[in-house]
Amino acid sequence: MGKTRPTHWPMSQFPVVDDCLWVGGMPLTQLAARIGQTPFYAYERRLLDQKMALLRGALPPAIELHYAVKANPMPAVVQHMAGLVDGLDVASLGELRIALDSGTSPSRISFAGPGKRPVELTAAIAAGITVNLESPGELETLARLGQEQGRQPQVAVRINPDFELKTSGMKMGGGPKPFGVDAEQVPALLRRIGELGLDFQGFHIFTGSQNLRAEAIVEAHDRSFELALRLAAEAPGPLRLLNIGGGFGIPYFPGDRPLDLAPIATNLERWLPVVKARVPQAQVVLELGRYLVGEAGIYVAEVVDRKVSRGHTFLITDGGLHHHLAASGNFGQVIRKNYPVVVGNRVLGAERETVSVVGPLCTPLDILADRMELAKADIGDLIVVFQSGAYGLTASPTAFLGHPPCVEILV
Structure with missing residues (x-):
């Protein structure tokens, strides 16, 4: 018995023993039996720890790492990540509760996102986190809610810069955006913060996400530091927080290459003395989500039927886009590519075939793998979608067509 990896999908960090994927130190079939139902998501602590160790080893020690809870808000995952990172970022009252329940100090929690409701702002003020x-x-x-509570709110300004993160999966800054305050409007906002007497912490600049090009991230960091240092002169108090966002991507598709951290680290090392000289109290923060948890998770569904239609084989599973919208292609709104998929209990499989893996929903968009070569599978076999640790269950239309809920487990 030996451990190998699927030769047709080298990105998987989950070991294979006797042609069965191992998760959390046990065969996938055993894990599925313990859970007692499919579909399910499984996230592995070992891989979360490895990714954090990789980052800590590559980046300058002075850089703080924050986890964006939106990437995977499962309470057990957040609890685990809270022990590894320097802070948490939330985007709703629900995420704030999870963050506080993790034991993270309120001074290490920030709250971002447009359209925060008064009830959310009230809770943020009461908790003592940075908005x-x-x-x-x-x-x-x-400010009004702070006066009503008799508390001084802690604030940072999220800046919508006049540049964007090139080649990013989603552009969060540059041009007209619902996110943040346009850079040219920030000086007036800073003056108003001073007039209102709020506790100013610093800046948050988030330009984009899911980027695999180190040179694009380096350029975005350069421009973010330049912008922040320029605007710091207008601040109503010392800059104590400089969150330059994240944008670090993970490989999803054949041909993708893991992000090279070395140029990013070198550039950050170059900037840190400059920041220290200009704004000596500022803590530089990288806020990451997908990069920290995305590769540590899998989605597992069971084959419930196998059919051939006009010469093409379909494996029909009990899971689909209602649990994993991203793997299905986001309701057809993007050019669809196959996520890495294997038959979890026949990973290598001497007998192979080209099939489509679909779910139980009444829509042709319910596809987990389209015309993909897999080991020959039958009813009862387990389909595994890799790279599923981020933006999976909570980013999917779980109520669509009223199918049973999906289980999540941290192993």
């Missing part, structure tokens, strides 16, 4: 302001209107509401 990343997204608009002048939000500032005024926060």
Whole structure:
């Protein structure tokens, strides 16, 4: 008995023993039996720890790492990540509760996102966390609620820069955006923060996500530091927080290459003395989500039927886009590519075939793998979708067509 990896999908970090995927130190079939139902998501602590160790070893020690809870808000995952990172970023009242329940100090929690409701701002003030302001209107509401509570809100300004992160999966800054305050409007907002007497912490600049090009991230960091240092001169107090966002991507598709951290680390090392000289109290933060958890998770569904239609074989599973919208192609809104998929209990499989893996929903968009070569599978076999640790279950239309809920487990 020996451990190998699927030769047709080298990105998987889950070992294979006797042609069965191992997860959490046990065969996938055994894990599935313990859970007692499919579909399910499984996230592995070992891989979460490995990714954090990789980052800590590559980046300058002075850089703080924060986890964006939105990437995977499963309470057990957040609890585990809270022990590895320097802070948490939340985007809703629900995520704030999970973050606080993790034992993370409120001083290490920030709250970002447009359209924060008064109840969310009230809770943020009461908890003593930092609110990343997204608009002048939000500032005024926060200040009023702070007065009503007799508390001084902690605030940072989320800046919508006049540049973007090139080649990113989603562009979060540059041009007209619902996120953050346009860079040219920030000086006026900073003056108003001073007039209102709020506890100013610093800046949050988030330009994009899911980027595999180190040179694009380096350029975005250069421009983010330049912008932040320029605007720091207008601040109502010392800059204590400089969150330059994340954008670090993970490989999903054949041909993708893992992000090279070395140029990013070298550039950060170059900038840190400059930042220290200009804004000596500022802590530089990288806020990451997908990069920390995305590769540590799998989605598992069981084959419930096998059929041939006009010469093409379909494996029909009990899972699909209602649990894993991203793997299905986001309701057809993007050019669909196959996520890495294997038959979890026949990973290498001497007998192979080209099939489509689909779910039980009444839509042709319910596809987990389209015309993909897999080991020959039958009813009862387990289909595994890799790279599923981020933006999986909570980013999917779980109520669509009323199918049973999906289980999540941290192993």
